[in-house]
Amino acid sequence: MVLGGLFEANGYHSAAWLLASAQDNAATDVDYFRRIIQQAEAGKLDFFFLADTPAARTENLDFWTRSPLYMNMMEPITLLAALAGSTKHIGLGATASTSFYEPYNIARLFGSLDHISHGRAAWNVVTTANDYAARNFGLDRLPPHDRRYEKASECLEIVQALWDTWEDDAFIFDKANARMFDPEKFHVLDHKGEFFRVYGGLNMRRSPQGQPVIFQAGASEAGKEFAARTAEVVFGTGATLAEAQAFYSDLKGRMARYGRSQDSLKVLSGVSIVVGESEEAAREKWAKWQATVPIEVGLMYLKTDLETDLSDLPLDEPVPEHRIPERSNFHQVYFNEIVGLIRKGLTLREICRQYNRSKVIFYGTPSGVADQMEEWVSKGGSDGFMMALPVLPESLTDITEKVVPELQRRGLFRKEYEGTTLRENLGLARPENRHVKK
16 A cells, blocks of 8 residues: 655644644755655655645734644755655655746746755645735736646646757767767747746756656535545545445546556545544544643634634534535635535534544554555545644654554565665556656
């Protein structure tokens, strides 16, 4: 199975930074991240992934100070470039938004990261889902959801074309004849589209992977169609195995109309793993973390993801259904989760405690967690897992030193990396240059 990690400085649980074990300056300490990624590589994880948004929150700061996700972080591609030299095998993935980056910049940044890491780069193609970012780039709010995906599709098309500017053997370094490259193997892109105009070529030879691996996440119809056509790794959704199976079969079933085989796409279920001496002990660990989170934080996340403020309502009464907005312009899967909790008749306080942004949580002993992971993969729910590490370094230690050895013992996970590039380790083909005649 494929195992990747989603890393935030102290961990993704809202209480992670509050724990006594948390390092206060971790978010901007490159040496801290070096220790974390080396631990992940020692556990043979496929990739180390950094999510991002190009914005800080600019309002309700008394709330955001209690749960400061994205409020203090380094630019992820720069950080991954710094970490590349401290590792040899683990993939390096990061988010870059098609709404706010020019395609040429994306192509150059990730092409450089692929060279620096000797073929381990991955780009997570996102459209951004908050208006804080929009206002940093001269907009009052984000364009409509489906419109952002139309722009993303064109951006990705340009980026991949730029990555094919040079054929693999274009640079010949013929010193005797003073010819560094073969001009016939350089290909100018002339793109005139709805959102972008690009005439030129990438001033960098083709990267070790040919093209960095394309990651994508999206539960909407537009997101799934985009992924079926373009993605190589998708962060799947589904709070239950049945929901994960439905997403998996739906997404892979769309690929044939784009001439793609199902093996060319890996679907990874998002999951948090909590290990204990028993399942009860693991659940108690999670409950202890949850109890540390101020109720205001829960209300803040509901406001962000439901796109409406519920803080005027009584905490210990059910939320009236008429307070549900008609639709979401941000994260559709988060929106749907909150709506489901409201329709169960839970009180607002209960919703705040239970809402976890659609993360599946596997609780148990190392063997019990491995049982759940094996079931999801063997029964067609996923090809592996995108693990959101709740508390660092504790959660990573539990995975690499307890869960991974159990998976290896069962023959479900590698004992050594298969290759030197991320594509090799994921079992993905190296793309042929589009300009080479077959």
